[in-house]
Amino acid sequence: MHIKTQARAAVPPSLADQVYTHVKNELFDLALLPGDAFAEADIVAVTGVSRTPVRQALQRLAREGFVQVTSRSGWRVRPFDFERFEQLYDLRIVLELAAVARLCKQPELVQSPAIEALLQAWGVAPHQRLPVGRDAALLDEAFHCTLVEATGNMEMAAVHRDVTEKISIVRRLDFTKQARIDSTYDEHGAILQAILKRREAEACSMLKAHIEVSKAEVRKITIHNLHTTRASYSSRSI
Incomplete structure (x- = not known):
């Protein structure tokens, strides 16, 4: 018995994924330095993405150890350890x-x-x-x-x-x-x-x-x- 399978089309990155990549590139390229503070509104203004996917991206970066939350909408790049x-x-x-x-x-x-x-x-x-x-x-x-x-x-x-x-x-x-x-x-x-x-x-x-x-x-x-x-x-x- 042969089962036909269809190749899945590439899934485009979500808005949260796009913001995640953007912020990570800013970190790696030193546009954001360790200890720098920024707000979700700053990311919204630069990327044109709404606050929800921005927060999702930042929460992911926080889990991975790149940023830290400082207040309800405030963040900072993780200081050097x-x-x-x-x-x-x-x-x-x-x-x-x-x-x-x-x-x-x-x-x-x-x-x-x-x-x-x-x-x-x-x-x-x-x-x-x-x-x-x-x-x-x-x-x-x-x-x-x-x-x-x-x-x-x-x-x-x-x-x-x-x-x-x-x-x-x-x-x-x-x-x-x-x-x-x-x-x-x-x-x-x-x-x-x-x-x-x-x-x-x-x-x-x-x-x-x-x-x-x-x-x-x-x-x-x-x-x-x-x-x-x-x-x-x-x-x-x-």
Whole structure:
């Protein structure tokens, strides 16, 4: 017996989903800084969406740890919690080391268009490297997420994406100097080559050292850093 199935049409995002994405982008692009206060009416004015879906989006962001409610219609971006960031970095290290170990043990996993794209992106000549700014930070996030996704363990990849989002602000502060971007290109390239050559210990050692550098920057963050970084991004403020 054959049962015919119909492909479901893509469901467009709800108004609450659209607001959720908008506010999250404002957070990641530092248009809204940790500790900044804002009202639901501010979001309504910018997005043109009514208060109910705005509140639904903000409640979702609150559950995920990005914002906090301060009054009936008042909100603020969650202030920096250095201990929390360090714990998230520790979790990130565990996940990525497990991913790299698996890729080294199963070389067939790296024979994919995604890994090939990483090799091309991070193997460019020095004059082709991205400058300071949002694009370099996003390319870095894509590198690490792709390594985890390449293992084929989608549950691990989902947890890793969640961690990546929660530390996104810190990660982007790591790309405000060209020297740091250049070293990232060199380190990513070396990590990829070690994986391709199945040098697990070497790849894991380099990856851990690479992430530890970013982790060490967490305690150096100040509001001045955030305002300086925001100037390099081309996002609009609420």
